[in-house]
Amino acid sequence: MSVSALPDNQIPPPSGTVPPRRRRRELNPPAAFAALAVVFVLFMAASSAPSPLYVVYQQRWDFSATTLTTVFAVYVLGMIAALLVLGALSDHLGRRPVLLSAIALEAASMAVFLVADSVSLLLVARLVQGVATGAAMTALGAALADLNPAHAPHRAGLVTGAAPTFGLGLGALGCGILVEYGPHPTRLVYVLLLAALLPAAAAVAALPETSLRRPGAARSLQPRLKVASHLRADLLRLVPILVASWALGGLYLSLGPSVAAGLFGLSSHVVGGLVVTLLTVPACLTAIALRGRPVSHTLALGAGLLLAGTLVALTGIEADSLLTAALGTVVAGVGFGASALATFGTLARMAAPSERGELFSVAFVISYLSFSVPAVVAGIATTHIGLHETSVAYAATVAFLAALALLAQWLRSRQAPDRGTCPQT
Known part of the structure; x- marks a missing residue:
């Protein structure tokens, strides 16, 4: 029996040991699941918090768009x-x-952000934060996935798909508001995040352990991308939409606030945060609204709306x-949310507990390479050919990728009907 199929009040003891007596401070599985969801949102909010500040840093330290996206990419490199x-x-x-x-490690990165007075320290802070995340x-x-309640076996996929988008939007908008209206614009957000990490650590310390200890930890540290052979085909089908x-x-997240300021003349830091929020909050709400829908339908919907939305945004830039x-x-x-729901929901349900860490690792590597490499290229291009031309070329490329993802999903649906469903509560 897999861990995720166990009843809410039953967590397996480490193999070969006598079941330990439950500590008073140990959270029960439903509370532990909720705490993990909150910690997930916190990490993602912290990761997007610097986005509205990039323009501030750029004005204070007078660096180029290439440097700006390098700071963004260093975080992803560490991750x-x-x-x-x-x-x-x-x-x-x-x-x-x-x-x-x-x-x-996340707390250490917040401390470096607090004292950062140069691009070098900013790079260090983002690198450490990337490793932590x-x-x-x-x-x-x-x-x-281990703590999925028995009555809602796909809830972990919903949280894993929705938490990143919700956290990214929350961090960007919250930081934008603090920068615009609060004191110490480049310090306050990090103080608040550092304070939030304290109860997060306490909650994690009280979690029941759900993964059986097994040998091979040192060997697992060798850099590699590994997916069990029976999972590879399903993962490859998800690559285009990822x-x-x-x-x-x-x-x-990298150039959005700069586009708002440079192309539309919107200098408010709240607007810089809203640029990110306009993408991520609909994504989160969509992931919640579409739970329980067939995976194939949701993937096709996500690809189609990514294509349509990108083309509409491109039209707005041009006009x-x-x-x-x-x-x-x-x-x-909305397309982003549908895509995240279906992809991470599929990952959460298709692997055994002993395979989940590696599978999520590979999926996140694919996601964040896609997240960072194009952004760095865009930063270099902005420095040399301008923000408007770069934004148009970037949006057109994303639209092309979304069209490929839509085509791939259509071909897959013709080959075999999908019987899976998206995560549901």
Whole structure:
């Protein structure tokens, strides 16, 4: 029996040991699941919080768009390195110690952000934050799948699909408001995030351990991308939509506030945060609204709306129409949410507990390479050919990728009907 199929009040003891007496401070499985969801949102909110600040840093330290997107990409570099090295570690040591270590690293990155007075320190902070987030994400995804309540076996997929988009939007908008109206614009958000990490650490320390300890932890640290052979075909089918959706997200989180200021003349930092929120909040709401729908339908819907929304936003940029660009962003956000729901929901249900850490690691590497590499290329292009031309070329490329994803899903649906459903509560 898999861990996710166990009743809510039953967590397996480590193999070969006498079942330990439940500690008073240990959370019961439903509370532990809720705590993990909140911690997931917190990590993602922290990751997007610097987005509205990039323009502030750029004005204070006078660096180029290439440097701006390099700061953005260093975070993803750290994340991918952690996914490659640490992705399977929680399958060997347990979810709790990996998550506690990730929270400690996240707190260290917040401390560096607080004292940052140069691009160099900003790069260090983002690199450490990337490592922390990468270590946390696979352990969080696997732990949520382990703790799935028996009466709603796909709930972990819903949280894993919705939490990133909700957290990204919350962090960007919250930071934008603090920068615009609060004191110490480049400090306050990090103080608040650092304070939020304290109860997060306490909650993780009280989690029941759901992953059986097994040998091979040191061997698992060798950088690799590994997926069990019986899972590879299903993962490959998800690659086109992963690339299209996360490439769009990378554009909005790296250059979105700059586009709002440079192309539409909107200098408010709240607007910079809203640019990200217009994409991510519809994505989160869509993931909730479409739970229980067949996976094939949801993937096709996601690809189609990504294509349509990107084309509408591109039209808005070309016509200098803020309303059209905003409408396209919302439509693309709905497509992003449908894509995340179906892809991560599929990942959550198709792997055994011992395979989940590695599988989520590979999926997140694909997602965040798509998230970062195009954004860095866009930053270099902005420096040399301009923001408008780069935005148009980037949006056109994302639209092309979305069309490929839609075609791939159509071909797959013709080959074999899909019987799976998206996560539901």
